[in-house]
Amino acid sequence: MDLEVGLVQRSQKGDVDAFNQLVELYQGHVYNLALRMLGSESGAADAAQETFISAFRAIGGFRGGNFRSWLLRIAANACKDMLRAARARPTLSLEALEPDPEATPRSHAESPEEHALRAELIAQIQQGLDALPQDQRLALALVDIQGFSYEDAAGVMGTSVGTVKSRLSRGRARMRDYLRNYPELLPGQLRLDT
Amino acid sequence: MKLTKGISHARWQEDLSAYVDGRLASGRQQALGAHLSECLLCQRELAGLREVVALLRRVPQAPVPRSFTLSQAPARRPWWLGAMLPLRYATAVAAVLLVAVITGDLVIRSTGTGASTLAPAASPSPAAAVVQDAPEKAKGDDNAPDALGATDSAEAVSGPAGFVADLTAVNDDATASSLAVGTPAAGPPGTSLTREAAPSLPETPAAARGPLRWVEAGLAVAVTLLAAATLAQAIARRRGTPRG
Ligand SMILES: [Zn+2]
Numbered sequence: 272m273d274l275e276v277g278l279v280q281r282s283q284k285g286d287v288d289a290f291n292q293l294v295e296l297y298q299g300h301v302y303n304l305a306l307r308m309l310g311s312e313s314g315a316a317d318a319a320q321e322t323f324i325s326a327f328r329a330i331g332g333f334r335g336g337n338f339r340s341w342l343l344r345i346a347a348n349a350c351k352d353m354l355r356a357a358r359a360r361p362t363l364s365l366e367a368l369e370p371d372p373e374a375t376p377r378s379h380a381e382s383p384e385e386h387a388l389r390a391e392l393i394a395q396i397q398q399g400l401d402a403l404p405q406d407q408r409l410a411l412a413l414v415d416i417q418g419f420s421y422e423d424a425a426g427v428m429g430t431s432v433g434t435v436k437s438r439l440s441r442g443r444a445r446m447r448d449y450l451r452n453y454p455e456l457l458p459g460q461l462r463l464d465t
Numbered sequence: 466m467k468l469t470k471g472i473s474h475a476r477w478q479e480d481l482s483a484y485v486d487g488r489l490a491s492g493r494q495q496a497l498g499a500h501l502s503e504c505l506l507c508q509r510e511l512a513g514l515r516e517v518v519a520l521l522r523r524v525p526q527a528p529v530p531r532s533f534t535l536s537q538a539p540a541r542r543p544w545w546l547g548a549m550l551p552l553r554y555a556t557a558v559a560a561v562l563l564v565a566v567i568t569g570d571l572v573i574r575s576t577g578t579g580a581s582t583l584a585p586a587a588s589p590s591p592a593a594a595v596v597q598d599a600p601e602k603a604k605g606d607d608n609a610p611d612a613l614g615a616t617d618s619a620e621a622v623s624g625p626a627g628f629v630a631d632l633t634a635v636n637d638d639a640t641a642s643s644l645a646v647g648t649p650a651a652g653p654p655g656t657s658l659t660r661e662a663a664p665s666l667p668e669t670p671a672a673a674r675g676p677l678r679w680v681e682a683g684l685a686v687a688v689t690l691l692a693a694a695t696l697a698q699a700i701a702r703r704r705g706t707p708r709g
Contacts, residue, residue, distance in 0.1 A: 291534040302529045316530050324539050393524055414486075415521035421488060440482035447513040450520065 279338055282330050290330070294323050297339060300417065301346045307412040308350040310401045318353055322346040340426035347409055347427060354405065399449040407442030410435055415443075474506055481511050485518055556691035563684035570677055 275296070281289035301322050305315035322345050333341055381389065400408050406428070413424040414435070425435045480497050483489045489497065501507050 285538055287535055287538045294534045295532070298529050298533045299526060301533070303526050306527055307524075312527075312530060316533075319529070319533050323533050323535060327535060327539055392520070396520060396524055411521060415518055416524045418522070421486075436483050436488070437479060440479050443482050443514050443517050444478070446521070447517045450517065451513075
């Protein structure tokens, strides 16, 4: 953490090398949040790049606190901007994320069949996420996929813990209803743990 | 286990999600636990939510497709870049006000002064006629203050000359506005504006039009400056390209 504080302070003085260390530290978080928000790999890459450019410009205004939450808040806003632009101009629409076994890391324990099934499952989950209102999607992406606490998620979303709770509740209930259409994909059928 | 009837399950639905995470206040956690022990419906809901959460937790972190480090420092945010959105709103509001003022001004004129407004800058005499025919409307016309305030104008001409001279001589407000728009960099108009406006105001009833004209000119300058600032921001924003 002290290392991070130092990097932030140097970045605030315009040190790009220090800032790039922060980029390398957090680009996985930023990219994956954007990936789940947008459902598009190329869109997520664009959003991630935009996030770090905006963050470098705005870091002078960062007044301490949780840097990761501050950064992901910028990322969430970048995603919202892109979704708004895609809605306003359908020709720019983000191409949907296809089930891509290459993009899904294969664990040592799985067979190729299990791996393909898991890629299919992730694509189905993404479709369920895409069908959620943005705020609920963000809550699920942060808490359930990225493992944030309610408090950290509230920091990213700029809202209260109570609001995070209710968005999670509604989003999870919708996801459950959505996934009921795909009983063959439910975890009991996957046996990933063996 | 029996399906409990007559109890509103809705009040538990919101709590079930937080219950999965163990994030209910302890009193509620216990109350919901007690309810769950005798409510099959809520048990099923809970099991469904747990399944969803387990599924989402299994979504792996995707590897980043490339590095997002910056090759050079993007242009830093100037102090006014944070005001991007407010500035746009301010521009829009000022532009709307300007149009409204000009429109109102034109309406006032066209309803009362007829032909004289069609050839406004031709000579001072039509304005004199207007003053006689329709004194009320003439309050909205400012040929009279030009004539009466001639000494002031003459003095002003020696200063930031063309600007003030044109503004006071030209009768058409739209023209005055466009002149003002074109001239903001020509000199310090603010000082000459007040200098010119102040003495002519109390001298004649027709000077009531004066403030309206200055409002229009001021708004036109504001719109121009705001629009220029907004444009500058948009350009500044595009700078700072990332490493490909
Ligand atoms: Zn119940």
